[in-house]
Every structure is written in C-alpha cells, then in structure tokens.
Amino acid sequence: MRGMMMDRPLKVSDILTYAEDMHPGTEIISSTVEGGIHRETYAQMAERARKLARALLALGLDNGDRIATLAWNGYRHMELYYAVPGIGAICHTMNPRLSAEQMIYITNHAQDKAMFLDLTFVPLVEKLAPQFPDMAYVIMTDAAHMPQTSLSNVHCYEDLLAAQSDDFDWPEFDETTAAGLCYTSGTTGNPKGVLYSHRSQVLHGLMAGISLQNALRVGKRLLPVVPLFHANAWGMAHAAPLTGTSLVMPGPHLDGASVFDLMDAEGVFCAAGVPTVWLGLMAEIKKRGRIPKGFAEVIVGGSAAPSSMIQGFEDLGVSVCHAWGMTEMSPVGTLGILTPEMETLPAAEKIALKSTQGRRAFLVDLKIVDEAGNRLPHDGIATGELFVRGPFIMSGYYNNAAASADAIDAEGWFGTGDVASISPEGFLNITDRAKDLIKSGGEWISSIDVENMAMGHPDIANCAVIAVPHPKWDERPVLIAVAARENPDIAGIRAHLEARLAKWQLPDDIIFVDDLPLTATGKVSKLTLRQAYADHILPDEG
Ligand code: AMP
Numbered sequence: 001m002r003g004m005m006m007d008r009p010l011k012v013s014d015i016l017t018y019a020e021d022m023h024p025g026t027e028i029i030s031s032t033v034e035g036g037i038h039r040e041t042y043a044q045m046a047e048r049a050r051k052l053a054r055a056l057l058a059l060g061l062d063n064g065d066r067i068a069t070l071a072w073n074g075y076r077h078m079e080l081y082y083a084v085p086g087i088g089a090i091c092h093t094m095n096p097r098l099s100a101e102q103m104i105y106i107t108n109h110a111q112d113k114a115m116f117l118d119l120t121f122v123p124l125v126e127k128l129a130p131q132f133p134d135m136a137y138v139i140m141t142d143a144a145h146m147p148q149t150s151l152s153n154v155h156c157y158e159d160l161l162a163a164q165s166d167d168f169d170w171p172e173f174d175e176t177t178a179a180g181l182c183y184t185s186g187t188t189g190n191p192k193g194v195l196y197s198h199r200s201q202v203l204h205g206l207m208a209g210i211s212l213q214n215a216l217r218v219g220k221r222l223l224p225v226v227p228l229f230h231a232n233a234w235g236m237a238h239a240a241p242l243t244g245t246s247l248v249m250p251g252p253h254l255d256g257a258s259v260f261d262l263m264d265a266e267g268v269f270c271a272a273g274v275p276t277v278w279l280g281l282m283a284e285i286k287k288r289g290r291i292p293k294g295f296a297e298v299i300v301g302g303s304a305a306p307s308s309m310i311q312g313f314e315d316l317g318v319s320v321c322h323a324w325g326m327t328e329m330s331p332v333g334t335l336g337i338l339t340p341e342m343e344t345l346p347a348a349e350k351i352a353l354k355s356t357q358g359r360r361a362f363l364v365d366l367k368i369v370d371e372a373g374n375r376l377p378h379d380g381i382a383t384g385e386l387f388v389r390g391p392f393i394m395s396g397y398y399n400n401a402a403a404s405a406d407a408i409d410a411e412g413w414f415g416t417g418d419v420a421s422i423s424p425e426g427f428l429n430i431t432d433r434a435k436d437l438i439k440s441g442g443e444w445i446s447s448i449d450v451e452n453m454a455m456g457h458p459d460i461a462n463c464a465v466i467a468v469p470h471p472k473w474d475e476r477p478v479l480i481a482v483a484a485r486e487n488p489d490i491a492g493i494r495a496h497l498e499a500r501l502a503k504w505q506l507p508d509d510i511i512f513v514d515d516l517p518l519t520a521t522g523k524v525s526k527l528t529l530r531q532a533y534a535d536h537i538l539p540d541e542g
Pocket of ligand 1: 231301
C-alpha cells in the first residue's frame with residue numbers, strides 16, 4: 001500500500017526560499033576579490049538570485065545546460081549556487097587549481113555553455129578561451145571593476161542583474177533533476193564528474209544541518225574555508241541557509257593571517273577546512289598568543305587530521321569535529337561527534353576518539369570488505385576496503401561508463417578506495433587510501449598512522465609518509481617532513497617514533513623539505529612525492 005502524502009519534489013531553491021522567509025536578516029559576509037567586505041542578507045541574496053535566474057534565461061540558458069563557475073567563496077558564487085539549479089540548469093563548480101589541460105578536459109567533457117568567473121581568473125580563462133569557441137562569459141564584478149579583456153561574448157555580472165526585476169517564480173521539476181556537477185581530481189587519469197541531483201543536495205544539506213547542530217545555528221557565524229568548488233563546500237552552501245546560520249566567506253584570502261583577521265573581525269563561531277589550512281591558522285594563533293574572538297568549533301576533513309592538531313585546538317578551547325567524505329558522497333560520510341558521555345572521557349581517550357574519522361552520517365551505510373569482497377566485522381580490528389551506500393552517494397560518474405563500472409560493486413555500493421576499520425561503536429578509522437598504503441615484506445604499513453606519530457614531535461610542522469621501492473622488502477616507508485625550526489633534532493624524532501611504532505614500521509629515511517606539494521583540493525599530494533622519490537636510495541641500500 002502506498003502512503004498518502006503529497007508527492008512534492010525536493011528542490012535546491014526551496015532552501016533559499018526558506019532562508020528568505022525564516023531568516024531574512026541573517027547575513028552572508030564576504031571578503032571580496034575587489035577588496036573590502038561585502039554584506040548582504042539572505043533576503044537580499046534570494047532577491048538577487050531571482051534576478052540572476054531571469055538573467056540566465058535572457059542569455060538563452062535553460063533546463064539541463066551546464067553552467068561553469070570559476071570562483072572563490074563569496075556572495076555571487078552563492079547566488080549562482082541557487083539560481084543555476086533553480087531554473088533547472090546545472091551548476092558546474094570548477095576547481096581553479098587544476099592544470100590548464102584538466103580544465104580544458106572537464107569544460108569540454110561537461111559541455112559548459114557559459115562560464116561565470118571571478119576577476120582573479122580572467123587572465124587564466126583568456127588563455128583557455130580558444131578551446132571554448134561558443135562559450136558565454138560572465139565576469140563576477142560590477143561595471144567599475146570590469147577589466148579590459150580579450151574574451152569575446154563577455155558580460156558583467158552586476159549589469160546583468162541590474163537589467164532584471166526579481167519577479168520570478170522558481171519552476172517545478174522532478175527532484176531527480178541534476179543540480180550540480182563537480183569533477184574529482186588528485187587521481188591519475190582524467191578527472192571524473194559527479195552529478196548531484198536536487199534530491200541529493202536537499203537531503204545532504206538537511207543531514208549536514210542536523211548533524212552539525214552544535215556549530216550551525218541561528219545567530220552563529222560559519223566560515224567555510226573549504227571552497228564552494230570542492231563538493232558543495234562540504235554541504236555548508238546548503239546547510240547554512242537551511243539552519244539560518246550566517247556565512248562568512250573568505251574570497252581568495254586563505255592564508256593563516258587573513259583567515260585569523262576575518263574570523264576575529266566577524267566573530268566566527270565555527271570554521272571548516274582541510275588540515276593544511278589549520279596548520280596556517282595554528283601558526284598565526286601561536287604568533288598572536290590568542291584565538292580569534294568567538295572561535296569555538298572547527299570542522300576538519302579532506303585528509304586525516306593529525307591527533308596533535310586535534311589536541312592543539314582542544315587545548316585552546318576549540319572543539320574539533322573530524323569528518324570524512326568524498327566528492328562522490330556530496331561529500332559528508334562520517335562525522336566525529338561524541339555523545340555527552342564520551343565528551344567526559346579522560347582527555348587521552350577523547351582525543352583518540354576524535355582522531356578517528358567519526359561515525360556514519362544519517363543515510364550513509366558503511367561496509368568493509370576483504371580482497372574477495374567478503375564483508376568484514378565491525379570490531380575495530382578487521383581492516384578492508386570501505387564501501388558506502390545512500391541517497392546522496394553517486395550511482396556512477398557523469399558520461400563515463402568505464403569508471404562507473406569500476407566504482408560500483410555488484411550489490412550497488414560505491415567503492416571508496418579507502419582502507420578502514422570500523423569499531424563496534426561505529427567509529428571509522430581510515431588507515432589509508434588503498435594506493436597510499438605501504439607494503440613492506442608482505443605487511444601493510446599505514447602511512448596515516450606513521451604521519452600521526454611524527455606530527456606529535458614538536459620539530460615537525462607537517463609531513464607525509466610514502467612508499468619508496470626496495471629490492472628486498474618491496475616497499476619501505478620514508479618520512480618527508482617540513483621542519484618546525486632550524487636544525488630539527490633528527491635523533492630525537494627517531495627516538496620518538498621508535499617508542500611508538502614496531503621496528504618494521506619505522507621510516508627508513510627522514511628527508512626534510514621546505515614545502516610539501518599540494519593537490520588541487522589542498523591535500524598533500526603523495527602521488528607527486530612518490531614520483532619525486534621513486535629512485536631514492538635508502539640508507540641501507542648504500
Ligand atoms: P575528495 O573527493 O577530494 O574530497 O577526496 C576524498 C578522499 O579524501 C577520501 O577518499 C579520503 O581518502 C580522503 N579523506 C577525506 N577526509 C578524510 C579524513 N578525515 N581522513 C582521512 N582521509 C580523508
């Protein structure tokens with residue numbers, strides 16, 4: 001028997017309409033590309049999104065068209081986040097840190113009809129433009145800041161809006177209609193497209209809002225350092241308006257000092273980003289001897305947050321939520337939110353729990369399997385490849401049958417490529433990306449574990465552990481580190497690791513570098529490091 005409830009579609013525009021009705025005065029505050037701070041309310045954002053929707057239609061864009069954005073976190077990007085899917089088109093958020101070849105590949109693969117870009121990216125797009133002969137360009141600025149450009153078919157964002165009224169009703173369509181497109185990177189081969197639907201975006205936004213209720217609340221301010229071009233800024237683009245949380249947007253200013261200043265000036269309660277961003281903020285906090293005013297919660301994800309970083313924040317009175325997810329999952333999969341009883345555990349136990357990737361989010365199912373695909377117990381010991389299932393997890397890559405077939409197993413679960421254990425209480429512990437694990441003499445070594453230990457030494461500011469080929473052991477771990485001070489105490493670091501790791505897990509070499517290479521999403525690129533050190537001679541090989 002079917003239920004007798006209204007079959008109303010879930011639509012992304014419903015989130016904005018709700019924010020306009022219920023939280024009209026809540027602000028979105030942006031540090032702009034042009035310079036200075038811009039403020040608008042959710043009511044103003046909704047009004048401008050309706051004007052933008054009319055402008056998109058006037059440009060000949062409509063249902064099913066892919067519209068690219070090449071932009072930092074800011075109010076205009078948020079307006080696009082709602083206006084583009086609002087008319088039934090698809091918001092394709094492009095990562096500006098990709099290589100030129102990758103950008104050309106994904107723009108052509110997505111068949112984008114228009115591209116909205118921040119001023120920062122005009123020179124870059126001018127170089128790429130010959131590859132996109134039919135593209136319409138919109139520069140996200142006002143008439144006063146419009147640059148001289150060689151781009152043709154180019155418009156000014158504010159002029160487009162000024163020419164429209166906001167008399168617009170969001171159209172209705174099926175909730176499975178595509179709403180957003182985001183290409184994953186960081187792997188070898190061409191980037192793969194993840195096509196979100198209205199239904200998946202709304203469900204994921206609801207889940208994120210409910211799960212993060214400590215951080216996302218009416219009257220509180222959230223700073224997503226995680227970009228809008230990286231998997232919906234982890235759902236913050238939807239969860240913040242939905243919950244009436246005020247957004248503070250950093251624009252292009254992502255260094256520790258700029259993030260500190262913005263948080264301090266605007267009284268940011270919660271900030272979300274990858275560990276590399278927090279290393280920068282931590283250095284700034286140390287320098288100034290205090291945390292930004294009002295800072296109480298930090299969401300860390302994208303790669304493993306070292307225990308020392310979690311401890312460092314908690315010691316400063318900033319509560320850490322360590323989250324795990326993937327672009328393919330919208331992206332949130334697990335969240336490190338403790339029960340009130342767990343919060344009162346002795347400090348070391350609490351940090352150990354917070355150092356895991358947390359527990360599954362609502363609507364996300366997890367399973368770990370062995371190499372033959374058999375399910376493994378959730379006993380905190382068995383380790384296997386992690387598979388996930390749920391209504392905001394992709395069912396296949398956009399226009400890529402081969403990659404889709406590889407990604408989904410016979411039972412319809414998505415294979416994450418991560419290796420993990422799950423405790424009886426449901427805490428996920430990611431040991432590695434399958435391809436980052438180190439196989440030495442038939443035994444697996446978790447690079448994340450060794451990094452975690454190394455980061456606990458005060459002379460190490462950042463590090464990565466990679467496999468280097470070895471004639472006898474197949475692979476051996478090598479620690480590539482950025483020193484926290486001149487002349488780091490190498491013998492001390494070795495002793496620190498020896499006290500915590502089995503002998504065969506100890507890195508064969510410790511190499512100091514000035515900087516670690518980063519991927520387009522701000523994670524340490526182990527692929528680049530493996531390539532750079534593929535011929536490295538280990539000390540015992542002489
Ligand atoms: P992306 O699609 O770019 O967000 O990358 C997803 C991948 O980042 C995952 O498959 C993990 O390998 C890694 N990742 C994300 N969050 C974490 C985390 N908290 N701990 C360890 N790895 C993570």
